[in-house]
Amino acid sequence: MIAVKRITTFLATLRWGDWSLISLYVSLISGVVVGIHYSPAEPYYSASALDILVPYGSFFRSLHFYSSQFFFLFGVAHFLAVFNKSQSYSSKAYIYLIICFPCILMLLFTGYVLRADATGYSAGMIAEHILEAIPLFGPALNNILFSISTHGMDRVYLHHVISFDLLFLFLAWDHLRRYRVMLTDHLLFISLLLLFSLLVAAPIDPDQLGLLYITGPWFFLGLQELLRYLSPFVAGVLVPASLVTALVFLRQNHRWYRALLIFLCCWLGCYLILTMLALTAHG
Amino acid sequence: MNSPSPTPTRSFRRKLLFLGGLLLLWPLLRFLIHKVPKKPQIIEVSGTFQNKIFLAKQDFIVFQEDEQLWAVSRNCTHLGCRLNYIEKEKYLECPCHQSRFSRQGEVIRGPAAKPLPRYLVERTDTPSTYLVTMS
Ligand code: FES
Numbered sequence: 235m236i237a238v239k240r241i242t243t244f245l246a247t248l249r250w251g252d253w254s255l256i257s258l259y260v261s262l263i264s265g266v267v268v269g270i271h272y273s274p275a276e277p278y279y280s281a282s283a284l285d286i287l288v289p290y291g292s293f294f295r296s297l298h299f300y301s302s303q304f305f306f307l308f309g310v311a312h313f314l315a316v317f318n319k320s321q322s323y324s325s326k327a328y329i330y331l332i333i334c335f336p337c338i339l340m341l342l343f344t345g346y347v348l349r350a351d352a353t354g355y356s357a358g359m360i361a362e363h364i365l366e367a368i369p370l371f372g373p374a375l376n377n378i379l380f381s382i383s384t385h386g387m388d389r390v391y392l393h394h395v396i397s398f399d400l401l402f403l404f405l406a407w408d409h410l411r412r413y414r415v416m417l418t419d420h421l422l423f424i425s426l427l428l429l430f431s432l433l434v435a436a437p438i439d440p441d442q443l444g445l446l447y448i449t450g451p452w453f454f455l456g457l458q459e460l461l462r463y464l465s466p467f468v469a470g471v472l473v474p475a476s477l478v479t480a481l482v483f484l485r486q487n488h489r490w491y492r493a494l495l496i497f498l499c500c501w502l503g504c505y506l507i508l509t510m511l512a513l514t515a516h517g
Numbered sequence: 518m519n520s521p522s523p524t525p526t527r528s529f530r531r532k533l534l535f536l537g538g539l540l541l542l543w544p545l546l547r548f549l550i551h552k553v554p555k556k557p558q559i560i561e562v563s564g565t566f567q568n569k570i571f572l573a574k575q576d577f578i579v580f581q582e583d584e585q586l587w588a589v590s591r592n593c594t595h596l597g598c599r600l601n602y603i604e605k606e607k608y609l610e611c612p613c614h615q616s617r618f619s620r621q622g623e624v625i626r627g628p629a630a631k632p633l634p635r636y637l638v639e640r641t642d643t644p645s646t647y648l649v650t651m652s
Contacts, residue, residue, distance in 0.1 A: 352599070352612065355598075355599065356597075356598040356599070356612065356613050359592075359596060359597030359598055359599075360596045360597065360598065360613065362597060363595075363596040363597050364596070370546070370550070371546075371550075372550075373550040373552060374546070374550050383592075383597070445601070445612050446601060446603075446610070446612055447612055447615075448598065448612040448613055450613075458613065458614075461595075461596060461614065461628075462614045462628055463628075466596060516615060
């Protein structure tokens with residue numbers, strides 16, 4: 235018990251927030267670099283050309299991919315580590331920061347889709363169908379956000395490089411203004427990030443007919459599995475929305491605090507099980 | 518200093534403007550959600566049939582059997598992933614949730630519920646070249 239407590243205390247002292255922000259800087263810069271050779275009109279060709287034809291293209295693509303993933307993961311760790319402190323924030327500030335998470339996930343997701351390999355393409359089509367399933371506004375929303383089947387990657391590209399970034403900056407602006415991070419204080423972390431990207435290639439599916447089992451981006455796996463059993467609107471909209479709503483109301487002085495906490499644990503537990511199922515049950 | 522309270526005419530106009538805006542919402546929504554049906558597209562494809570049975574293209578697969586030709590869409594009717602033809606089993610399968618369809622496009626296994634769209638295929642004067650009408 236003491237050991238667990240010590241580990242948790244130790245984890246809470248780590249500088250997750252700093253690392254998340256540094257990863258964001260690297261992700262933004264490497265995103266611009268990668269964007270030079272990426273074309274939404276030839277998404278798969280340009281993405282794979284980065285790996286095969288462009289000098290150091292594979293490194294920069296990896297750097298963009300992993301820095302973005304670390305940005306999200308360290309962001310989540312940061313949220314957990316400073317959760318108690320976040321309770322002193324005003325409701326508005328807290329809600330803005332919570333909404334940052336789905337916004338970052340959309341940035342990661344559109345990044346996967348833009349690759350346009352079998353995984354990316356399927357994830358995009360599934361997202362399109364989920365949006366279409368929203369009563370009344372669905373088709374309009376899809377027309378604005380994805381509509382890959384009619385507009386190719388145009389919309390997805392636009393939102394990946396501009397809209398979701400602006401939304402994130404708007405939501406996190408106050409927070410980022412308050413906590414500054416100097417690159418010079420994190421040279422070791424940056425070096426590790428560079429080294430990691432040099433050694434580990436970012437995933438991309440080979441261009442072959444007949445990929446028989448597509449799993450999708452790692453954070454999408456549980457949802458992908460749930461879509462087998464439930465309608466797209468329930469699995470793709472209501473279930474994820476319930477998580478965000480529960481997070482939004484998760485304030486220690488809220489009378490449902492404990493109930494919400496239990497709900498969140500169950501939600502995440504079920505999602506983990508669904509993810510495992512997606513990875514093992516149908517391959 | 519307090520701003521002067523709006524005159525009755527002005528507040529009436531504001532209400533009118535608000536109501537007008539509200540009335541416009543419906544046509545706007547209908548406009549936004551309307552999908553213009555796709556123009557039928559005639560696509561020329563060429564290539565040799567694998568094992569004299571199927572010719573897979575990005576958006577559809579052409580089949581031939583007893584001199585008959587037809588094509589089925591490769592977009593899964595569940596959530597749109599691209600289907601593969603499993604030659605050994607003679608069905609199309611979706612890589613996302615493993616729905617299965619017959620070569621005629623009927624659902625063999627869910628979660629997909631709707632059959633695949635079927636397209637007309639015609640031979641052309643050039644050997645191994647076909648016209649597929651996607652509607
Ligand atoms: S998208 Fe084909 S089975 Fe779900």
